[in-house]
Amino acid sequence: MARWLIKLAAEDADLEEYVRWFPAGEIFALREDKDVYLSGAIFENLTDVGAVRKEAESQLTVLTCAASLFWPALRKPTIDRVIREQDDGTRSGFMLLSASVTIRAKMTASLDDTLRPTQAQELLELAKKRPRLLVALQLWGEEPKMWPRLYRILEEIEQHLGIDVDKGGLCSSAERTRFMRTANTAEVAGSDSRHALGKFLPPSNPMTLSEAESFISRMLQAALRRA
Structure with missing residues (x-):
């Protein structure tokens, strides 16, 4: 064909x-x-x-x-x-x-049309039906993933949910607060923080950027699966 x-x-x-x-x-x-x-x-x-x-x-x-x-x-x-x-x-x-x-050339690989959708395919189809989650997914796909972008993704997720992610049962209140305070604190997030030095107290156990990426990825996947 x-x-x-x-x-x-x-x-x-x-x-x-x-x-x-x-x-x-x-x-x-x-x-x-x-x-x-x-x-x-x-x-x-x-x-x-x-x-x-x-x-x-x-x-x-x-x-x-x-x-x-x-x-x-x-x-x-x-x-x-x-x-x-x-x-x-x-x-x-x-x-x-x-x-x-x-x-x-001839194709040597055969395609099995009965294959079940992968997780990535399932989440992508769900995102296409939810405008804010699609925006969040598109933002996630952009580089670099710094604090302002991760914070924006969380905002899009919560706008979709109509509630904070912890209140929606996607994470604990402590985990959300830890992310928010780290992202907002210049003493921790540095030049990528959302606010100036001294405006917010840093958390006692700030997130690393790697931990923040993992947290936002988990929140986005959970929100998509709930969509």
Whole structure:
């Protein structure tokens, strides 16, 4: 069956996360030898290479946001080329500058359409139905994850819930307070704090940035699963 293939460029460890979390569905990642491609029905109504590339860029962003909930160090790949595979296995590859090359290849991997959605796919679909959680997920996918961004994500989550995360049963009051006070205190959060020196007393056991990332990731996942 003819289809679009979008070849991704990144370190192998990053590429493997897309194969792991998006193995099937409307858009999925597949590995062929050392290469990883995006493909799926979402591209098949598109006839223009530029439109396929644009859609792939957009989809790659949200896929990265979802997968990075499980591996925060994930780096978004770039698009190496767009390929059109014909029914007979012939492939025409289109580079960024519209150069093309025709090659012969056959897919060796089979796709099991009965695969259950992964956690990343499930959370992404839930986020698409909840505007504030989708914003929170998109913010999570951006780098760097510093205190102001993490604080903003928590605000979006709580706006969605209509209540503080601790009152909603997602964490303890002490944990939320520890995060809030650390983020607000310049003595701890430094130049990325939300307020000036001396405005708030630092907590006795401030969070590290790594702990804060883990906390916000957990809050976002919990809010999505409750959506």
